[in-house]
Amino acid sequence: MSSLTKVIGDYIVTLFSENSSQSEVVLRRKDLAEKFGCVPSQINYVLRSRFSPEQGFLIQSQRGGHGFIRIMQLRFGDCGEYAEHLEDLVGDAISEQDSRRLMVSLQERGAISPRERLLVEVALRNQEEQGRVLFDLPPYKRDTMRAELLKKILVSLAMS
Amino acid sequence: MSSLTKVIGDYIVTLFSENSSQSEVVLRRKDLAEKFGCVPSQINYVLRSRFSPEQGFLIQSQRGGHGFIRIMQLRFGDCGEYAEHLEDLVGDAISEQDSRRLMVSLQERGAISPRERLLVEVALRNQEEQGRVLFDLPPYKRDTMRAELLKKILVSLAMS
DNA sequence: AAAACATGGTCAAAATAAGTCAATAAGTTT
């Protein structure tokens, strides 16, 4: 049985493939909702659950007159497999040292740019510091949280 | 369909690229309003919403006979200055929406790449979610933490 | 200098459209 959410999600995906050269799609929340006979907020749910940054999409929107929702797909490579591999590499928990080693190796292989690596390191360090200072988290918890953040970031980049 | 505000904003942008050596454009509110068939105050709205300091513009104007509106494109000299400007823009607390707007604007101005923006969005979302779900932080606290992370990231990028 | 004229600015109302949140409902897993 296919849920409305899936139907709408699939529909949006076809919009991407129709204009195959396009890597973005612009739509009206109200119109989409009408087309599928649902409440407008259902569209938000579809977007939240199927078109998140973690899944390689970026969304811009505007309220008010002439409002719109723009969904952008960032695609550089086809790397579902690569993404899985990354998830394995990171695992459920990862130390600060290992994460740094991984990033260095990714950068050396050209998977991420130096700026991107810097950016990830800042994000990881920030989380580490807040976990330690603000919430007094134990080391293991910080390692699992580091792994989670790292995976989200790397996977989204791999799929973009 | 495109809003009048966008049309007028785009038109002003073309004025900048026409005289590409110029980093400023001078116009007459009344004439512009007439050209686009709208009330003059619509022009003020366009300027306020599309050519703000946040978006890298400064505006001077003069009333009375021979009045004018001058739009100047800001340019940041060295990185330090740019970084300070960013810190001011983000402030001590920033909403999810405002942070997204800032990043869209930075991306449009070429300050960050789409991948970098994706990366930041994933990091921000991750922190937001953990703050909400794991630590049950109140909205304001999440806004301050978002501002901190965003500033760290943007400043490090600006100085890289 | 005063009056008249020419501009631009502010503010708020109305219209339009998207976002949030929490209560249910419907599926899935254990």
Next chain:
DNA sequence: AAACTTATTGACTTATTTTGACCATGTTTT
């Protein structure tokens, strides 16, 4: 069947655009 996850809904909130009435400030004419 209990617990958990995912989907659906709608009441309420927030944001953007458009418009117009009224205000402020220069320049030109008298």
